[in-house]
Amino acid sequence: MQSKNFDRTDMEILAALQGNGRLSSAELAERVSLTPSPCWRRVKRLEDEGVIRGYRTEIDVRKLGFNVTAFVLISLDQKAAERVKAFEDAVKRVPEVLSCHCVSGRYDHQLTVIARDLDAFGELTRYVLGALPGVKEVYTSFVLKEVKGSGHAISLPAE
Amino acid sequence: MQSKNFDRTDMEILAALQGNGRLSSAELAERVSLTPSPCWRRVKRLEDEGVIRGYRTEIDVRKLGFNVTAFVLISLDQKAAERVKAFEDAVKRVPEVLSCHCVSGRYDHQLTVIARDLDAFGELTRYVLGALPGVKEVYTSFVLKEVKGSGHAISLPAE
DNA sequence: GGTGAAAGCGAGGACCA
């Protein structure tokens, strides 16, 4: 829990790696004007310190037939810790829920959900999400278009 | 742009690759009970067909000192196409905006935004986001906790 | 941070079942 000791080169490495998580030390080194060894050492350090949480493959869910993506906002009937935990544990087990964040504001949780079509989405909210423990209110906001991708974070806002 | 022709093995490959985007064909093959070659061929196909959109590195922005993450909902004063485009082009250039989706419902766009602290976030919404072309209303929902990660999509909801 | 080098392994093709 700190933000120490990350210089411009580290940020460049992270930016490059974010765009392509499979860059080798050699390729990476070239992009940030270094040689493979020190570059590799930096990456290792970033991994060890947890700045790099992991390497993921980005999947186009629409190509898999999931044509509906929505942000689903949920408020719970009780905010007591154990009640909330029951909901959160349950939501983790729903595969159609890609992510879930506890948020401030009008609702308690925001989920990112996918479904094959509107029918499937309807069933999902009604019989699965609506039935999760403690759910009081459900608000849906469908994703109409991705304007800026989830894949290009950090273009050096630091410094 | 279809869903067809992806069997259980393909889904297993995608699931494995999502958890670790750096798996080699050999490691991957082992996890899905195959040998490297056919496994590699499947991955290649998934890449070619665009199911695999790319390989990314997941970064812990808090470790970089970005302690505030928020979903920012925005509604525009006009919904005319060129007006919307002006906003979207501008939002893409703001590095603190990690993602931006056009959504249905009370607001037009949902952004994911990071900032070093609340002060910085305040400045950002007031002077940067609030000043983007066409912005009429801004609603902020702070992320209090990540319950289910953005990194574990697709645990085989298909089939 | 840079260099050099050793050992290893990973990609990708040819070919068969």
Add this chain to the structure above:
DNA sequence: TGGTCCTCGCTTTCACC
């Protein structure tokens, strides 16, 4: 389609400037 070599090239990783 899956399986088995095979092989070249590159990557990793270390010891030393």
